[in-house]
Amino acid sequence: MLNYVIKRIISMIITLLIIVTITFILMHLVPGGPFTDSERALSPAVEQALMEKYKLNDPIWKQYLEYIKGIIRFDLGPSYAYTGRNVTDLIKNGFPVTAKLAVISFVLILIIGVPLGVTSALQHNKFMDRLIMVFSTLGVTIPKFVIATLLLFLFAYKLKWFPIFGAESLKSYILPAIANALASIAYITRLNRSSMLEVLEQDYIRTARAKGVKGYKIVYKHALKNATIPTVTVLGTQMVTLLSGSFIIEKIFALPGIGRYFVQSVSNRDYPTIMGVTIFFSFMLLLMTLIVDIAYGYLDPRVRIQKTSKGDK
Amino acid sequence: MKKSLTIFLATIIFLSIVIGFVYAIDAKGNQDEYSVLIFNGEIDPPTLDPQLNTISHGSLIIYNMFEGLVKTNTRNEQTPGVAEKWEISDDGKQYKFFIRDDAKWSDGKAVTAYDFEYAWKRAVNPANAVKYVNHMFYLKNAKDIFDGKKPMEELGVEVVDEKTLIATLEAPVPYMLEMFSFGVYKPVREDIVEKNPDNWTTNPDTCISNGPFKMTEYKMNDRLTLVKDENYWDQDRVKLNELQFVFIEEEGTALSAFQAGEIDGLLNIPTQQIPTLMMESDEFFIKPRLRLTYAAFNVTAFPFDNIKVREAFTKSIDRQKIVDTVILTGEIPASGFVPHGLIVNGKDFREEGGNFGIQPTVMLEEAQKALAEAGYPNGEGWPKNVEYLYNTNDLNKKIAETLQEMWKKNLNVDVSLVNVESKVHSQRRHSGDFQIARAGWGADYNHPMTFLDLFTSEAGNNTPQYRKAEYDSLIEQAKLSTDPEKTIELLHKAEEMFMNDWAVCPISYATQPIMMKEHVKNWDLSPLGDINFDEIYIEK
Numbered sequence: 001m002l003n004y005v006i007k008r009i010i011s012m013i014i015t016l017l018i019i020v021t022i023t024f025i026l027m028h029l030v031p032g033g034p035f036t037d038s039e040r041a042l043s044p045a046v047e048q049a050l051m052e053k054y055k056l057n058d059p060i061w062k063q064y065l066e067y068i069k070g071i072i073r074f075d076l077g078p079s080y081a082y083t084g085r086n087v088t089d090l091i092k093n094g095f096p097v098t099a100k101l102a103v104i105s106f107v108l109i110l111i112i113g114v115p116l117g118v119t120s121a122l123q124h125n126k127f128m129d130r131l132i133m134v135f136s137t138l139g140v141t142i143p144k145f146v147i148a149t150l151l152l153f154l155f156a157y158k159l160k161w162f163p164i165f166g167a168e169s170l171k172s173y174i175l176p177a178i179a180n181a182l183a184s185i186a187y188i189t190r191l192n193r194s195s196m197l198e199v200l201e202q203d204y205i206r207t208a209r210a211k212g213v214k215g216y217k218i219v220y221k222h223a224l225k226n227a228t229i230p231t232v233t234v235l236g237t238q239m240v241t242l243l244s245g246s247f248i249i250e251k252i253f254a255l256p257g258i259g260r261y262f263v264q265s266v267s268n269r270d271y272p273t274i275m276g277v278t279i280f281f282s283f284m285l286l287l288m289t290l291i292v293d294i295a296y297g298y299l300d301p302r303v304r305i306q307k308t309s310k311g312d313k
Numbered sequence: 314m315k316k317s318l319t320i321f322l323a324t325i326i327f328l329s330i331v332i333g334f335v336y337a338i339d340a341k342g343n344q345d346e347y348s349v350l351i352f353n354g355e356i357d358p359p360t361l362d363p364q365l366n367t368i369s370h371g372s373l374i375i376y377n378m379f380e381g382l383v384k385t386n387t388r389n390e391q392t393p394g395v396a397e398k399w400e401i402s403d404d405g406k407q408y409k410f411f412i413r414d415d416a417k418w419s420d421g422k423a424v425t426a427y428d429f430e431y432a433w434k435r436a437v438n439p440a441n442a443v444k445y446v447n448h449m450f451y452l453k454n455a456k457d458i459f460d461g462k463k464p465m466e467e468l469g470v471e472v473v474d475e476k477t478l479i480a481t482l483e484a485p486v487p488y489m490l491e492m493f494s495f496g497v498y499k500p501v502r503e504d505i506v507e508k509n510p511d512n513w514t515t516n517p518d519t520c521i522s523n524g525p526f527k528m529t530e531y532k533m534n535d536r537l538t539l540v541k542d543e544n545y546w547d548q549d550r551v552k553l554n555e556l557q558f559v560f561i562e563e564e565g566t567a568l569s570a571f572q573a574g575e576i577d578g579l580l581n582i583p584t585q586q587i588p589t590l591m592m593e594s595d596e597f598f599i600k601p602r603l604r605l606t607y608a609a610f611n612v613t614a615f616p617f618d619n620i621k622v623r624e625a626f627t628k629s630i631d632r633q634k635i636v637d638t639v640i641l642t643g644e645i646p647a648s649g650f651v652p653h654g655l656i657v658n659g660k661d662f663r664e665e666g667g668n669f670g671i672q673p674t675v676m677l678e679e680a681q682k683a684l685a686e687a688g689y690p691n692g693e694g695w696p697k698n699v700e701y702l703y704n705t706n707d708l709n710k711k712i713a714e715t716l717q718e719m720w721k722k723n724l725n726v727d728v729s730l731v732n733v734e735s736k737v738h739s740q741r742r743h744s745g746d747f748q749i750a751r752a753g754w755g756a757d758y759n760h761p762m763t764f765l766d767l768f769t770s771e772a773g774n775n776t777p778q779y780r781k782a783e784y785d786s787l788i789e790q791a792k793l794s795t796d797p798e799k800t801i802e803l804l805h806k807a808e809e810m811f812m813n814d815w816a817v818c819p820i821s822y823a824t825q826p827i828m829m830k831e832h833v834k835n836w837d838l839s840p841l842g843d844i845n846f847d848e849i850y851i852e853k
Contacts, residue, residue: 032736040367041743041773042444045459049442083360084512085533093533149565157569164570165561166535254561256534269736 005294012286019282020071020275024064027274034080034269054080067275076279077272081265087276094258095280097167098250101257102242104173105181109238113185114231117192121227122219124197132189139186144245148179148252165254176253180246184238188231196227229299236292240285347554348851350833352844353567353579354558357534361514363499364436367444369755369842374558375496376843378539380524382410382429382478385494387839389656389759394494395424395523396478405485405795406453408493412476417544418502419527426478428500433470435506436497445497448757451489453481487657487797488760495758525551525847534560552850571596571828577851578829578836578844584708587641587826597828599643601654603756603763603840604823607647608701608716609776612816614748616696621687623815626749629680629723630716633673636821639711643826646673647819650808651761654840657801662761666805669812671819675723684724692725700731703751704738712820713751745778752776755823756841761804762791768811777816784810 035042035050042050051057055066070077076087120132155175156164162175199205200223208218247259258277265273358371363379366372384394396410416424436443437455450456453469469481482489492498505513505521513519520528525548526539537558541551559576561567564583570576582590582597590597610617610626617623632646645653648668655662681691689695701716703709713730720728728749733741742750754774756763766772769788770780784807791803811817827838836849 032734032740036736036740036743040444041739043447043773045439046442046444046446049439053440053442078511081359083362083365084509084515090533152566152569157573160573164573164575165566166559252563252566254559254563254566256532256560260534260562267734267736 001297005290008290008293012283012290015286016279016282020068020279021064023275023278024067027269027271028060030266030269032269034271036269054078071279076276079265079270079273081268081270081273087272090261090273091258091276091280094256094261097255098243098246098257098259100167101173101176101180101246101249101255102239104177105184105242106235106239108177108181109184109188109235112181113188114192114228116185116189117231118196118219118224118227120189120193121196121200129193132193136186136189139182140190142182144179144183145248145252147182148176148249151175151179152252167255167257172253172255176246176249176255179252180242180249184242188234188238191234192227192231195230196223199223199227202226225299229296232292232295232299236288237285239288240281243284244281348552349555349557350553350578350846350849350851351557351559351576352846353561353570353576353581354537355560355567355579355581356562357537357560361520361528363496363501364432364441364443364445366496372496373842373844374537374539375499376524377526377556377846378520378522378524378528379496379499379501381494381499382412383490383493385491385759385839385843387837387843387845389491389839391490391494395500405489406482408480408482408489409473410478410480412478413546414476415546416523417546418521418523419542419544420521421544422502423475424500424523425475426472427475428502429478429498430470430472431503431506432499432501434465434468435501437468438465443497448492448495448497451482451484451486451492453483455483484793485795486792487800488758488762491758491760526553526556536560551847553846556846568828571830574830577833578827580825580827582826582828584641587643590826590828591643594828596831597826598838600825600827600838601840602823602825602842603652603654603759604753605647605650605652605764606644606712606751606753606820606823607650608818608820609742609750609752610816610818611745611747611749611778612814613745613778616687616699617748619687620815621683622689623818625680625684625687625724626720627671627815627818628676628683630719630818630820631673631675632820635712635715639715640708640821643824644821645824647671647822648673649812650817650819651764652756652822655756655759655761657760658797660801662801662804665801666808669809671812675719677723680723684726689726695726697727699726699728699748701728701749701751702731702733702738702741702747704735705732706735709751742776743773749818750776752817753823759841761801761808762788765804765807765811766792768816779811779814779816781810781814 035047055063058066067077074088076091079085079087079090082090116132120129123129152164152175156162163172166172205218205223208222244259244262246257247262249255250257250259261273261277265277354370354373356370358366358368358374360366361371361375361378363375366375380394382394382396382399384392386392395412395416397413398411400409401407412424412426418424433449433452435441436446436449437452437458439459439461446459454463454467455469457463458465458468471479471481473479486492500523502521505519509519515531517528517531522528522542525542525545527542528537529540530536530538539556541548541554545551561570564581567576567579567581568583568586571579591599610623612618612623636644636646648671649663649666651662651666653661653663684690684692701713703713710732713732717728717730720726738750741747742752754764754767766788767774768777768779769775769785787803787807787810791800791807794800794803825838825842829836832851832853834850834852837845
C-alpha cells in the first residue's frame with residue numbers, strides 16, 4: 001500500500017511539472033502582454049519599467065527556471081493585476097470561500113443524490129422513480145447560471161430568506177451551494193439508480209432473499225456497499241468540478257472565492273495568477289483522484305488485492 | 314373562555330404598542346446617530362494607491378479617501394483642498410500653495426509640503442512605473458527626469474517650508490488647477506509608503522489617508538469599509554458616518570440587491586433593464602459623461618487611406634437609430650470628437666464647434682457620391698476582406714452588426730466583422746494592425762485637450778494612425794498659449810482639421826446610468842465619474 005502511494009505521489013509531481021510547462025508555454029504564446037491596457041496605450045518607457053520590475057525582460061527559459069524555483073519554495077510570485085498582492089495570498093484569501101462552497105455542495109450531493117438514487121431503484125418503474133428521473137433530467141440539462149438566477153430571484157429577492165450577495169454568514173452559501181450542486185446531484189442520482197438496479201439483480205442478493213433476509217437489510221447491508229462503488233469513483237472528480245466550476249456561481253452571488261481568477265487572470269495576462277491557479281487546481285484534481293483510488297481499496301477488496309500484488313512484483 | 318380571549322388580545326395589543334414604540338425610538342435614533350451608505354463598486358480595484366491607480370473603479374474610492382492641494386467637486390469647481398489658498402505668477406508658470414494648518418493625516422500627523430514633494434517625485438521616478446506619469450509632465454523637467462536626462466533634484470517642485478509649496482510648470486496650462494486635484498498629484502506619506510511600497514493600501518493599519526474618509530476594513534473582492542475621518546480638516550461637510558463599497562460584478566445580482574434594499578447605489582445596471590427602469594423607477598438616473606464611442610479608420614491602410622471612402626462610411630450610418638435601438642442608455646448621436654459638457658470660458662466647446670456637417674441620420678446621397686468619387690460607384694469594385702475589428706462584448710457586437718448592415722444597405726459594400734479579446738484588440742489598434750476598429754475615449758480632466766491631443770504624431774493612443782505636422786503644431790501652440798481663449802480657438806481649429814480629414818467615424822457620446830436610493834440625498838455624479846460621498850446624507 002505504502003509503495004503504491006509513494007509511486008502515485010511521484011507520478012503526481014511529474015504530471016504537475018508537465019502541466020506547469022505546458023501552461024507556461026501556452027501563456028507566453030497568447031498575444032498581448034500583461035501591461036497592454038484595454039483602452040489606453042502605455043508609454044513605452046513605463047511599459048519597459050514594468051517589464052523590468054517583474055523581470056519579464058529576462059529570456060523565457062530563465063523566467064521558467066525562476067518560476068520553478070519559486071514553486072519549490074511555495075512562492076507563486078506577485079500578481080501583475082493586483083498591485084502588491086502575491087498569488088499565494090490571492091489563493092489563501094479566496095480558497096476558504098470556494099472550499100466552503102464546494103464542501104457544502106458535496107454534502108448536498110451525498111445526502112440528496114445517494115438516497116434519491118436508491119429510492120428510485122427500489123421503486124423501479126413506479127411513480128416515484130419516474131418523478132425522480134424527471135427531476136434529475138432537468139437537473140442535468142438546465143445550466144448552472146439559470147438555476148442560480150432563479151434561486152436568487154425566488155428565495156433571496158422575493159422571499160428574502162437568504163441574502164442576495166456576499167459571504168457574510170453560512171446562510172449566504174446555501175443558495176450558491178444548491179445551484180452549484182444540482183447538476184451533480186442529478187448525475188449521482190442517476191448513477192446510483194442504475195448501479196443499484198444492477199446489483200439488485202445479482203445472484204448473492206437473490207440468495208439473500210431466498211434465505212429470508214429482510215428487505216431493508218438486503219438493501220443497506222448487502223446491496224448498497226457494492227452499488228456505491230461507481231459513485232465513489234466519480235465523487236473525486238465531482239469534488240474538483242464543484243471547486244473549479246464554481247466560477248459562474250461565485251460571480252452571480254458575488255462570493256469572493258478564487259473562481260473569478262480562473263477567467264480574469266487569463267484576460268488580464270496576469271501570468272503568475274494563471275500559473276498559480278492552474279497549478280493549485282491541478283494539484284487538487286490529482287489529490288482527489290489519489291484519495292478515491294485509496295478509498296476504492298477499502299470498498300472493494302478485489303481492487304486492493306490487484307494493486308498489492310502489482311506493488312509486490 | 315371569553316375572559317381569557319380578552320386578556321390574550323389585550324396582551325397582544327399592549328406588546329405591539331411597546332414594540333412599536335421601542336422600534337420607533339430606535340429608528341429615529343439611528344437616523345441621528347450613525348448613517349451608513351453601501352455602494353456597489355463593481356470590481357475590487359487593483360490598487361488604491363493615488364499614484365498607481367488608473368481605473369475609474371479605483372478613482373471612485375480614492376476621490377473620497379485622499380485630498381490634493383485643490384479639490385475639484387462634482388460640478389467641476391476648483392475649491393481649496395489641503396491648500397487654503399494659492400498664488401499664480403503672471404506668466405502662469407508658477408503656483409505657490411499655502412497648506413492649511415489643520416490639514417492632517419488619518420493617524421493625526423500634519424500634512425506638509427514634503428508629502429507632496431515626495432508623492433510627485435515618486436510619480437516621476439521611472440523605477441516606479443507610474444502609468445499616469447504623462448500627467449506629471451506639466452511640471453518643469455518632469456519629462457526629462459523620467460527619460461533619465463536630468464536628475465530628480467531639478468523637478469519643478471520646491472518646499473519653501475512645511476506649509477508652503479511652489480510648483481513650477483514647463484508652460485502655462487489652462488486646466489492646471491484641476492490637474493492638482495487629480496490622483497497622481499495627491500499626497501502620500503513617505504514613512505508609510507517606503508515600508509510597504511506595493512501594498513500599503515491593502516491594509517487598514519498602513520493605509521494612511523488625508524481625505525474625508527479613512528479605511529477601517531478591507532476584505533478583498535468582498536467589502537471595503539471606510540468611516541468618516543475625525544482628523545479631516547473639513548469634517549463638518551461630511552455627513553455620512555460610514556461608507557461601504559461592495560463588489561458585485563454581475564449586473565443582475567447588483568440590481569436585485571439594490572431593489573431588495575441591500576445596497577444604496579450602483580453604476581453597473583443591466584442594459585436590457587434600462588428602458589423599463591427609465592419608465593418605472595424614481596431611483597434611476599441618466600447623467601452626462603465625458604466619453605465617446607467611435608469607429609477609427611486606419612488612415613494608412615487600404616482602402617481607408619482614401620479620404621473619400623472614409624467620408625462615405627461616416628455619412629452612411631444612422632447614429633440616431635444606433636443609440637435608440639442598440640445602445641438603449643440615452644446616449645447622444647455624435648458628430649464631432651469632443652463630447653458635450655466641456656464648458657471652457659463659459660462656453661460649451663461642442664456647441665461652439667458645430668457638427669462638421671455630420672447628421673444624426675443617414676446622409677444617403679452625399680455618402681454614395683463620396684463613394685463614387687473614391688472609385689467605387691454603388692460599391693462596384695469594392696475590395697474583399699475589409700474588416701471591422703472590435704473587442705468581444707455584447708454591446709460592441711450589436712453595434713458592429715448594425716454598422717455592417719448599414720454600410721451594406723446604404724453603400725452596397727461588404728465589411729466582415731472580426732472580434733478579438735480586449736488585450737489583443739488594444740495591441741492591434743495601437744500598432745495600426747487593422748482597417749476599421751471600434752474605439753472609445755473618456756476624458757481624464759475637464760478640458761477639450763484630453764480628447765484632442767490623442768491625435769498628435771507621437772501619441773500612443775492615436776488609433777487612426779493620423780500623423781500631420783500642422784495638427785501637431787496647432788496642439789503644441791494651444792498647450793503653450795497663456796491666453797485661455799486663444800487655446801480654445803486653436804483647439805477648435807485642430808478638431809476641424811481632424812474631422813475634415815474624416816479620420817474617425819463618431820458614433821455616440823456616452824451617458825452614465827446610475828441608481829441611487831431615494832433616502833440618499835444631495836448626491837451627484839460628475840461627468841468624469843466621481844461621486845461626492847463627502848456631501849451626501851441619508852434621510853429615512
